[in-house]
Amino acid sequence: MKKLLVLLIGLIIPCLLLGLWILADRMNWLNTLLFPSPGAVWDMFTAMFADGSLGNHMSASFFRLGSGFLTALCLAIPLGFLLGQIRFLRRLLMPTLAFFQQIPPIAWIPFFILWLGFEESAKIAVITYSAFAPIFLNTVQGVQSLDPLLRETAHSFKLSRWQMIWRVHVPSAAGPLFVGFRLGLSNSWRALVGAELIEKSSGIGGLIAEGRQYSQPEKIFLAIFIIGLAGAFLDNLLRYLEKRLMPWQTTGGRP
Secondary structure, eight states, rough: HEEEEEEHTHHHHHHHHHHHHHHHHHTOOOTHHHHHHHOHHHHHHHHHHHTTTHHHHHHHHHHHHHHHHHHHHHHHHHHHHHHHHOOHHHHHHHHHHHHTTTSSSSHHHHHHHHHHSSSSHHHHHHHHHHHHHHHHHHHHHHHOOOOHHHHHHHHHOOOHHHHHIIIHHHHHHHHHHHHHHHHHHHHHHHHHHHHHHHOOOHHHHHHHHHHHTTOHHHHHHHHHHHHHHHOOOOOOOHHHHHHHHHHOOOOOOOO
């Protein structure tokens, strides 16, 4: 009952905005060349869903997102654990990584296209770059935040380095890790749409470019709604996995 109440409260503002949009359309306040009606967006959705083009765009985007995000996980987590435990490596690499962290992913898109071509590799590289920093930094933070008493207890049991990682560091760093996952996935999703928009390829970003090219604002609005809904779904999916995998963690107050 409580979850249903929270859901209903969260739907108040979206329902009000939708109601105002419908009212503005009924009162002919909208310039449909610039701002589509709700009916036009719905008709575009049903048409693209029926002919399968919407599914093709979404599957292309999710394939790129999954490939780039998994690549970032495979790079950021081991490196984060390594730097979290070895002070010399932190001092050696952190200034360089902090420099690259300040460069937005969209700035690298032209270079990735030059280096990797117009195929999937350039888009996946942008996603990997976008997700790497938050996952890496939160992994380092999670490893460094290990309770010294817990570390001493583990040493007293003469755990090996791998046992220390899997039995001590991983559970201790799980909370910051999931924060990094959520931030990395959010960054990846936004960077992917930007890359697809610039390159005018298939995918949700490509759908926006297509709507702009053919003066179809309803197609642009449909893509915007999909971006928001898909992003919220992915974030809530990670929240759910965090609660299922770490029921002892309190997630209140996290971003």
